Amino acid sequence: MESLVxxxxxxxxxxxxxxxxxxxxxxxxxxxxxxxxxxEAGHIPGAVFMDLADLVDAGAAVENTLPPAEKFASRMQSLGLGDGSRIVLYDDSAVKTAARAWFMLKMFGAHDVAILDGGIAKWKAEGRALTQGKEVLRHRHFTVWQDDKNLRTKAHVLANLHSKDEQVVDARGAKRWSGEEADPRPNIASGHIPGSFNVPYTALFNADGTFKDKAGLKAAFQGAGVDLGKPVVTSCGSGITACVLIFGLHLAGKDDVALYDGSWTEWGNDPDTPKATKPAA
Incomplete structure (x- = not known):
């Protein structure tokens, strides 16, 4: 199964x-x-509902932090997602949340995971069938393991300011990244991680909500100054749209990409982290 279906x-x-x-x-x-x-009002037949708001580490200091492996596996088993499943994800969210689910599933050991191109909006536009209510599947075993190689902490990103081993790419809108627009969360500074590039996640999509082709995806990153020959760390507001960039880079053939899960919520809330702004043109 391809990563995008x-x-x-x-x-x-x-x-x-x-x-x-x-x-x-x-x-x-x-x-x-x-x-x-x-x-519950209308979903693709057979689809179960993954509650991403619950798939977090409730004890973490930063909101929306990735959950412990055991919690994730337990939730997947209760949804009927397990070893040997081919999993197709979709969403109807402005922030393309299926990519966050894709990242978690891959990190926690699922092998065959794809995103539905265009999501349920395209499915509906084509007049395809919908079902109401809630689907319940038989529990399946989900083997617990976790691969942290594609995760970065604030300490990693701070060290990278000096080493410059990895390029930081921010998925937020241009005005949020530049500091022209205030962060919507209270007590969070404006601006961006110094030296970071800005590729708004919306730049990866066509007008109908489908992903751009490989050439279009590469152009979105290269046009912002990203060198696709060097490793990348993605960031955003709270770790959700950063996963859209990771998925887009994956489609473009680039997998040496990591997620700064704390993202700007953590960085912008720390008075000791350096912040940069870009004056309006």
């Missing part, structure tokens, strides 16, 4: 015994939208 592919695979479809929609606070209620 089409609605046509999914429609043809429906009913396969090893296929698991997952709605990973999560909305930002303040949108007034309820992802679970929307799922």
């Amino acid at each position: 089409s609605t046509e592919w999914l429609a043809n695979e429906m009913g396969a015994s090893d296929l698991r479809i997952v709605d990973c929609t999560r909305h930002l606070p303040g949108t007034g939208r309820d992802a679970l209620a929307e799922y």
Whole structure:
């Protein structure tokens, strides 16, 4: 299974015994939208609902921190996602939250994971079937393991300011990155990690919500000054849209990419971390 699958592919695979479809929609606070209620009102047949708001480390100092491996595995087992499953993820979120689920599943050991190109919006636009209610699947074993090689901490990113071994790429909008626009969270500074590049996650998509092709994805990064021959660390507000950049780079054939999970929520809240701003042109 490819990492990105089409609605046509999914429609043809429906009913396969090893296929698991997952709605990973999560909305930002303040949108007034309820992802679970929307799922129950209409979802792709057979899809279970992954509650990304619950898939966090409740004891972490920074919001939206990745959960412990055991917690993640337990949640996956209860959803019926396990060893041997082909997992297709989709969302209906402005911040493309299926990429966060993809990153977690890959980090915690799932092998065959894909994102539905265009999400449920494209599925609906094509007039394909929807189901109401809540799907419940039989529990399956999910082998617990965790590979942290694609994770970076604040200490890593601070050290990188001097070593410059990795390029930091920020997925936030240009005005948030430059400091022209204040951070929406209280007590969080404006600006960006010094030396970081800005590739807003929205730059990776076509007008219909599908991902750009390989050439278009590469152009989005190279146009912002990113050298695709060197390692990358992605960041954003709280670690969600940074995963969109990781998935986009994966589609472009680049996998030496890591996530700074604390992202700007952690960096901008620390008075001792250096911050940079870019004057308006």
